[in-house]
Amino acid sequence: MPASSLATDTAQLTGAQVIVKALQDQGVELIFGYPGGAVLPLYDVLFQQDKIRHILVRHEQAAVHAAEGYARSTGKVGVVLVTSGPGATNTVTGLTDALMDSTPIVCLTGQVPTHMIGNDAFQEADTVGITRPCTKHNYLVKRPEDLARIIHEAFHVARSGRPGPVVVDLPKNIQMGKAPYVGPEAVRLRGYHPRREPDLARVEEAIELLLRAQRPIFYVGGGVINAGPAACVLLTELVRATGAPITLTLMGLGAYPASDPQFLGMLGMHGTYEANMAMYSCDLMLAIGARFDDRVTGRLDGFSPHSKKVHVDIDPSSINKNVVVDVPIVGDAELTLLAMLDCFRRRANEHDPERLTAWWQQIAKWREVDSLRFRQDGKAIKPQTAIKRLWEKTRDRDVYVTTDVGQHQMWAAQHFKFDKPMRWLTSGGLGTMGFGFPAAIGVQLAHPKATVLCISGDASFVMNMQEMSTAMQYRLPIKTFILNNQYMGMVRQWQDFFHGSRHAESYMDALPDFVKLAEAFGAVGLRATTIDELDPVIDAALAADRPVIVDVVVERMENVYPMIPGGAAHNEIKLSPEDNGPHEPISEEGMVLV
Amino acid sequence: MRTNEEERRHTIVVLVDNEPGVLARVIGLFSGRGYNIDSLTVAEVDKARGLSRINIVTSGTRVVIEQIKALLAKLVPVHKVQDLTVEGPAVERELALVKVVGDRERLIQALRIADFMHARLVDSRPDSLIFEVTGTSDELDAFIALVEPLEVSRAGVVAIARGPKALLPDQG
Numbered sequence: 001m002p003a004s005s006l007a008t009d010t011a012q013l014t015g016a017q018v019i020v021k022a023l024q025d026q027g028v029e030l031i032f033g034y035p036g037g038a039v040l041p042l043y044d045v046l047f048q049q050d051k052i053r054h055i056l057v058r059h060e061q062a063a064v065h066a067a068e069g070y071a072r073s074t075g076k077v078g079v080v081l082v083t084s085g086p087g088a089t090n091t092v093t094g095l096t097d098a099l100m101d102s103t104p105i106v107c108l109t110g111q112v113p114t115h116m117i118g119n120d121a122f123q124e125a126d127t128v129g130i131t132r133p134c135t136k137h138n139y140l141v142k143r144p145e146d147l148a149r150i151i152h153e154a155f156h157v158a159r160s161g162r163p164g165p166v167v168v169d170l171p172k173n174i175q176m177g178k179a180p181y182v183g184p185e186a187v188r189l190r191g192y193h194p195r196r197e198p199d200l201a202r203v204e205e206a207i208e209l210l211l212r213a214q215r216p217i218f219y220v221g222g223g224v225i226n227a228g229p230a231a232c233v234l235l236t237e238l239v240r241a242t243g244a245p246i247t248l249t250l251m252g253l254g255a256y257p258a259s260d261p262q263f264l265g266m267l268g269m270h271g272t273y274e275a276n277m278a279m280y281s282c283d284l285m286l287a288i289g290a291r292f293d294d295r296v297t298g299r300l301d302g303f304s305p306h307s308k309k310v311h312v313d314i315d316p317s318s319i320n321k322n323v324v325v326d327v328p329i330v331g332d333a334e335l336t337l338l339a340m341l342d343c344f345r346r347r348a349n350e351h352d353p354e355r356l357t358a359w360w361q362q363i364a365k366w367r368e369v370d371s372l373r374f375r376q377d378g379k380a381i382k383p384q385t386a387i388k389r390l391w392e393k394t395r396d397r398d399v400y401v402t403t404d405v406g407q408h409q410m411w412a413a414q415h416f417k418f419d420k421p422m423r424w425l426t427s428g429g430l431g432t433m434g435f436g437f438p439a440a441i442g443v444q445l446a447h448p449k450a451t452v453l454c455i456s457g458d459a460s461f462v463m464n465m466q467e468m469s470t471a472m473q474y475r476l477p478i479k480t481f482i483l484n485n486q487y488m489g490m491v492r493q494w495q496d497f498f499h500g501s502r503h504a505e506s507y508m509d510a511l512p513d514f515v516k517l518a519e520a521f522g523a524v525g526l527r528a529t530t531i532d533e534l535d536p537v538i539d540a541a542l543a544a545d546r547p548v549i550v551d552v553v554v555e556r557m558e559n560v561y562p563m564i565p566g567g568a569a570h571n572e573i574k575l576s577p578e579d580n581g582p583h584e585p586i587s588e589e590g591m592v593l594v
Numbered sequence: 595m596r597t598n599e600e601e602r603r604h605t606i607v608v609l610v611d612n613e614p615g616v617l618a619r620v621i622g623l624f625s626g627r628g629y630n631i632d633s634l635t636v637a638e639v640d641k642a643r644g645l646s647r648i649n650i651v652t653s654g655t656r657v658v659i660e661q662i663k664a665l666l667a668k669l670v671p672v673h674k675v676q677d678l679t680v681e682g683p684a685v686e687r688e689l690a691l692v693k694v695v696g697d698r699e700r701l702i703q704a705l706r707i708a709d710f711m712h713a714r715l716v717d718s719r720p721d722s723l724i725f726e727v728t729g730t731s732d733e734l735d736a737f738i739a740l741v742e743p744l745e746v747s748r749a750g751v752v753a754i755a756r757g758p759k760a761l762l763p764d765q766g
Contacts, residue, residue, distance in 0.1 A: 128615060129618070132615070132618060132619060132622055133622055133626050136670075137669075137670040138615075140614070140615075142614075157670055189670060190611065190673060190763060190764070191609075191610070191611060191669075191670065191671055191672050191673035191674075191763070192670045193764075315668070316664045316667065316668070317661060317664035317665045317667075317668055319664075320657060320660060320661070321661055324657065
């Protein structure tokens with residue numbers, strides 16, 4: 001039966017047709033995938049319809065990262081389709097990345113027919129077993145009558161509560177057999193009801209603390225961005241109304257405008273001096289949609305020792321996990337911020353902005369340290385300069401930035417300023433090198449007219465550079481800037497700091513000529529080796545209508561500052577190579593941290 | 595998290611959908627984080643609604659136990675989580691089959707111990723006996739220590755809260 005009559009006669013559908021109809025009813029526009037034997041029936045149905053567009057990637061890991069890029073820049077669920085065995089196992093890194101960074105993904109995997117499961121059949125893998133710890137939930141569909149319900153449930157689980165990846169494993173015979181269709185209303189999850197409404201008594205308690213605090217700070221993470229643009233607007237209103245400073249996590253950048261004077265910059269290992277010192281010295285911490293990650297807290301017993309802590313999170317298991325808090329609030333960030341704002345406005349007469357004067361004076365002193373400063377002298381391009389110019393030259397554009405992982409990622413987080421949410425896409429939790437370029441593919445497909453920048457490093461880019469072929473196929477004018485120092489820079493930085501500058505295997509020998517590499521794919525290749533070449537090359541890249549790789553040859557030995565070494569507290573921050581100040585030598589306990 | 599707080603034994607009961615993989619999810623949550631399970635039992639308790647009950651005995655500091663409970667509650671097929679050690683008081687029982695092998699004198703000795711410790715003889719051969727013993731884990735430990743068995747099979751702890759309150763799924 002042709003799939004074109006999908007909607008009319010649902011009694012006669014095959015499993016594959018049911019799956020595609022369920023995806024259509026879920027509003028899916030794009031699928032990132034790679035075909036194979038176990039998903040041929042599904043591809044056959046996709047081929048015969050035109051509501052859902054399939055994007056052919058070159059490696060299944062990239063399919064998940066592209067879906068993450070799509071999901072995080074749109075707020076919708078990203079969809080992946082891969083075959084059994086290696087197709088499924090190749091998605092594991094992407095799924096883990098999505099789990100760590102709370103990204104809604106539905107990943108459909110082919111599976112050998114049900115009667116062959118467990119027989120070591122060709123391209124068989126225990127996909128639900130392998131993906132159980134790296135998904136929010138997963139399913140193996142064993143009966144055609146469960147198919148439609150499970151697809152709808154997968155979308156519901158992926159996008160609700162704390163978002164995350166869901167795998168649906170689809171044996172080939174289930175795709176081929178007859179299956180009944182049911183609509184999205186069929187979801188039947190008896191034990192799954194994530195709590196969205198906050199406890200109002202706790203909200204009142206939080207505002208009570210805020211009204212009395214002398215040194216409050218908002219510490220906000222990606223959870224607020226996941227809660228949606230409305231949550232970010234409410235956050236901005238609340239922070240402005242209270243007059244308190246705010247710091248954002250790596251994942252939270254853009255949730256509050258970076259250009260606002262109340263913003264102290266990113267906190268954590270490579271955060272600003274003022275953000276980390278304010279976190280250390282505050283008397284009230286309002287954590288919203290952040291999870292007290294070790295990159296943020298540093299040494300736990302030295303973490304903000306004198307503060308009362310309020311923690312708002314949709315995930316109850318994130319609360320009191322690393323840091324015990326005084327006021328835990330389980331709830332959706334938007335609803336909670338709304339309740340907080342209501343409560344604050346109701347009690348506005350109790351708010352005395354004067355009481356924060358001394359706090360802001362102290363913060364001004366910390367700001368004078370100018371912890372992100374760097375010196376651009378000589379001909380060589382400082383990596384920080386490259387990021388700064390890139391930001392300055394794209395300020396008037398509708399711009400999205402993805403990154404890979406390492407030094408370039410931290411410089412981008414420090415020097416590229418985001419005033420809007422969902423514009424900054426980076427692998428925060430898992431730290432996946434190779435994330436940036438495929439993620440940019442997902443972003444550019446979701447926002448065809450936007451300027452999409454992938455800021456990468458020479459080592460990271462090579463990890464998923466096969467996706468240049470995907471970018472070419474779909475004519476995606478992604479602008480990739482490789483900050484090329486011929487090192488795995490962050491690995492080398494740690495070797496410099498903690499391993500006697502013995503650069504074990506962190507030098508990138510035999511790198512490709514990135515200009516010729518781009519040209520081999522039919523893309524534009526550009527290079528800047530001196531500071532004078534930087535601006536013209538950025539202009540040329542921004543003007544290109546095809547994928548561009550810009551090889552930015554940067555100062556090779558530059559390291560990322562400030563830095564809180566592993567096992568140190570926020571007030572033990574190292575500001576520059578010359579800063580050998582009153583720091584303890586790295587403890588053994590610190591050395592084991594990653 | 596680092597804490598000097600003392601580890602404590604907790605009995606946690608979990609009401610779950612009886613579906614493939616649910617036990618693996620629960621166990622994976624413990625093994626994946628290096629938490630130890632001292633005892634675990636699982637069986638269907640509500641056929642009509644397809645619900646199973648898992649009884650877990652685990653040890654940890656207060657913070658770790660709170661984390662375990664939050665993670666259990668987060669699993670999609672999990673309906674309810676109850677910490678009987680905290681929400682107590684509760685009745686806890688365990689069953690064991692205990693095989694004693696030896697000469698006549700040894701077996702008579704075991705029968706005497708079984709008699710005063712309320713163990714039931716369920717199999718009797720000239721050179722071996724099997725006892726069924728039910729009680730708290732401590733009572734089982736005591737019996738096993740006294741009869742010095744060749745082989746023991748323990749069912750693991752089952753537990754239920756005292757009083758009229760019950761662990762039931764939400765309607766729906």
